Amino acid sequence: MKNLLAVAAALLAASTFAQEPIKIGVITDRVGVSKPYSEPCTEGTVFGAAEINRRGGVLGRKIELLIEDDQSRPDISAALARKLIDQGAVFILSMSLTPATQQQQTVTMEAKTPQMTPMNSGDTLTTQLPNPYFWQTGPLGSIQIATLLAHARAQNLKRVALISDNSDLGQLLARFFRAGLEKAGIQIAAEEVVPRGATTAEPQMQKIRAANPDAMFMAGVLTAENVLIFKAYRQFGLKFPIHSSYNLSVPVYMSVAKGLIDGVTFVDAYDPDKPEVKQFVAEYTKATGKAPFNMHGYGYDGIMMVAEAIRRAGSTDKEKIREAMQQTSYAGVMGAKGMKYRFPEGKRAGFDPDGMVVRVYEGDRQGRVVHVGQK
Amino acid sequence: MPSAAILEVRGLTKRFGGLTAVSSLGFEVREGEILGMIGPNGAGKSTTFNLIAGTYAATQGEVRFAGEQILGLPPHRIAARGVMRTFQHNRPFGGMPVIDNVLVGAHTRFASGLWAVVGGRALREETQRRKRAAELIEFVGLGELPHADVATLSFGQGRLLEIARALAGEPRLLLFDEPAAGLTLAECERLAGIIRGIAARGIAVLLIEHDMHFLLPLAQRVAVLNFGVKIADGLPEQIRNHPAVLEAYLGSHAAA
């Protein structure tokens, strides 16, 4: 009897060991400036993790998310990265401000812990530090501008205007938009900045009007300031086409810029007609009672890719996960039909350069896809 | 045996807009002497006081201290030359104990610079000054209270602190702004003793006072102000019976 009990206890112990969850860290922002983007992205990740667990987890183990809030404060962010690593996270997903992700990297590089941002899109994140443990699957600024230019090729642009805001990401996107435009041999006739907290964008738009551009490119990511730009554009009755960064792809514009955005084209990593997207939307809505949008998709793809890499690594050894991650070839919710995330030739920015789409606002609705990829 | 005049005031005038608060005032104070200055309310006593201390800028005139013009110097420079003052309404520094208040008075007498402070070489001087401050606290009669919170002092004790603080600056001229105001009779007597003691150390004293009963026995000479003009000066007994003074000051005082 005693022996039997001992055996049972040993079995029990073994089985709980087998069910010890795989810990994945998430650093998000619930307080600061990137909260409007960080929150839906994190919700997508949480939904994805639940789905993985419902299907039996990874390597027979459940996934456990350790979610931390960095308030968009980079120094806190780096400390939290260490916390997650100390708590046994084998992977860190970064969904906060770009400089925060940057500062976390100094930790993951030292601790040799895989880290990925599924949503930050600043081009410099994978180039500033030689960190083989870091990947980025958000659509880069350089891809955004190249896609927009590919779509606008028919318009035969010679002189354009570039407008942005003074946020971290807005400035970064503007830098790569500028580089993309210069590379394409297009003259930037006016370059303007609408600072955070402005009460009007009329002087900036006047200057752009005076430059008489063939089109205007928007690189800003502050919703309120972008709306100011549209207001001035409508008020002046301007006619040149507007091509915007992926910031216009979040649905808040449909309500907050009502009546202002008809005809504006924007680059998106989200094609609502893609079967994977339809399935994701249906399942997410069923599970949470709330319709998701593209930010949820970024977070969902992020956790799926990580789970996939761990599955292929066959272990939670961080070095093996790193190798597996580098070999990623994954088709997810985001990206044009058939797009796969890949990190070829040792690159660590994984969004397919041909994976973005250009969409257009029809009335106040985010309408159809009018262009795919950079060709 | 009159000693040299340490403070000489000539033609001192101050106008506030259209109002002339002080008009062509002239007087002098000698070392070790107590000069009283009296006058009814609004006579220009406080203005004169603030002009000498540098709080107000004079419209014109001359104020010489130890032979040098001090008019136009900022207050801290004037203090550094050896002109210290007390305030009519006690104004201690609330955030520090009694002895530190006194040490602020000694501010200009510290020889060590900021580097010496940071490097620790100023510690010896600090200790010496602290000892000296304790002696001054003893001298004015607050001997048991060097570490007391200034908020706990009585009004009379606060007045004594004002004096100790001013003395810590090693003044050659001490300006008292109505020091007896608000004190009890017993406190007034103690105060008179202290002021005499200060003068006895060779420090010149300029004393502005409303209360004749306090001032006249104490001062060696008295100047009387009315409407910004000096209407009389002389020995206390002369002032007591001066007709213009009786008219301007005592008369109105008696009537009131």
Added chain:
Amino acid sequence: MQDFLELTVSAAASGCIYGLIALAYLLMIRPTGIINFAVGEWAMVGAFGGYLLLSKFEWPYPLGMAAVLVFMLVIGWLTERIAVRPLVERGAPLLAPILALLGMLVVFREAISVSFAPDPHPVPYALGIQRQSFFIIAVTSVVFIGVWLFFERTIAGKSFEAVAIHRRAAALMGINLSRVTALSFAAGAGAAGLAGLLVSPNVSAHYLMGVPLAIQGFTALVIGGVGRVEGALLGGLLLAFAEQLTVRYAPIPAGYAQGVPLLLLMLFLLLRPTGLLRAK
């Protein structure tokens, strides 16, 4: 020339917003000496009031505007009750209520941040997009004329001024100090909330809109001076024109144009710290 005329309207509208915020500061500073940096958050509360009543519940504009104004008066009065009066009664130094109000700034912002989604919320125009600037200018003019008449022409206004000049003397004259303080906070919140409501169709209601408005309004106040009511409006207009003319006409890179209002602020602090208009 057309540009300049358009810019005149747009800068005048922005200047009116800055002026209203500056007026909010001024209404409180004059009688109490207290600088209340939470005015920006008050403007945010006004903007969210506009979102709720005008966008969500679709009240008619005049009714919604009146309701927001009344609500703001209550907020201002409550703020004074909670964060200022206990300190004034205790005889705390002037800095204490200023810091307490900085704390209230955080409380206001976070209360909004946890109650509403983080995205900006739309607030409708009073008379349509083309006429919003004129509406802002008209409402602001009415407010400033009203406030000016109040201080210049009424006994109650004079008593406010008396408090501004000397608190103790005013108390001896039988003026109820705490009532003046409470009223000045209520009026300050009214002005700030109005500014928030007026600007919100342009900038939308969102949880981070307060601090920029607080800083712009304060810059306007420093430029105009705290001496006179008109100074707040003048300062606001000057700031807005400087900002917008710089962006439009100055040959400097766009990023550095943001520095211009800050330099203007520093310049005024250094060269003319009393502001353009001195107290009479």
Added chain:
Amino acid sequence: MSSLLRWLGAALLLAGAAFLLSDYHNDVYRKLLLWVTLALSYNFLFGICGQIAFSHFAFYGIGAYSVVIFLFQFHLPFPLAILLGIALCILFALAVAIPSARLEGFYLALATLALAQLFIVVLNEGGAVTGGPGGLANYKLPEFLGTRIRGPWYTAVIVLLLLGTLAVLWRLDRSWFGRACRAVRDNPEVAAAMGVDVARTKVTAFTLTSALAGIAGMVYAFVDNTVNPPIFGLDNAFLLLFMVIVGGAGRHAGAIIGAALLFLVPFVLSPLIGHHHVLVFGVLVVAAILLQPRGLVGLYDAIRRHP
């Protein structure tokens, strides 16, 4: 001698702790020590000298950025980079403080408010020199005698920074200079009558504490080996002010307690009540000012006096 032993003991204790902590706790500990260092110098300026400034983090940033730029963009030797960084802090501090000191009221607060924002504009627009919004990264602390200080040893460096700052401020506070600062805070007019040069005292206190913030920034630059604009903005400057108030303005212990408490609050509360912790923080600040103007240190004193 015994006081020297006490400092030594504190150094050993504080630095020794770093060797017992995990990586995470070490990192939090490092940043906590830096916040405490900043709070100490800011307390001297605000609590002891009575000046409100919002530029403390800008000077922290000037220190951090300048040492990185001088070392890795201009390739200057380490000691020279540090000296130039300090000189830069002093220069900027004087430029702001001298004109502000002429004026009464809250002019320093306003001038520094503008400076703090201008600094962020310059960082964002600085191109390759400042790295723009992404800041600078991918650099390492220079080696000394063939070894690089890292891990808990670097924490020990921060402990030295903290204790050095405290020692300097401690001595200043207990000297004629500290008394002059308090006198200027309590009553500038009386202070002037006592011979205190009010303007000069203000300028000296501002410059000195700003330089100390700059030195702390130089140490910070090698904590995560990256510098970027969001760290040095106004938000943190306000947080610093709140720390000093909650802890007890004018007291070194208050600055230490306030910084420790408010820095650690998000780490402790965030897992419990999510993002509501900021609301709690705001209420805490208001309550502290209303109920206990001397801060937590004052509360402790009151309890000790009347148990």
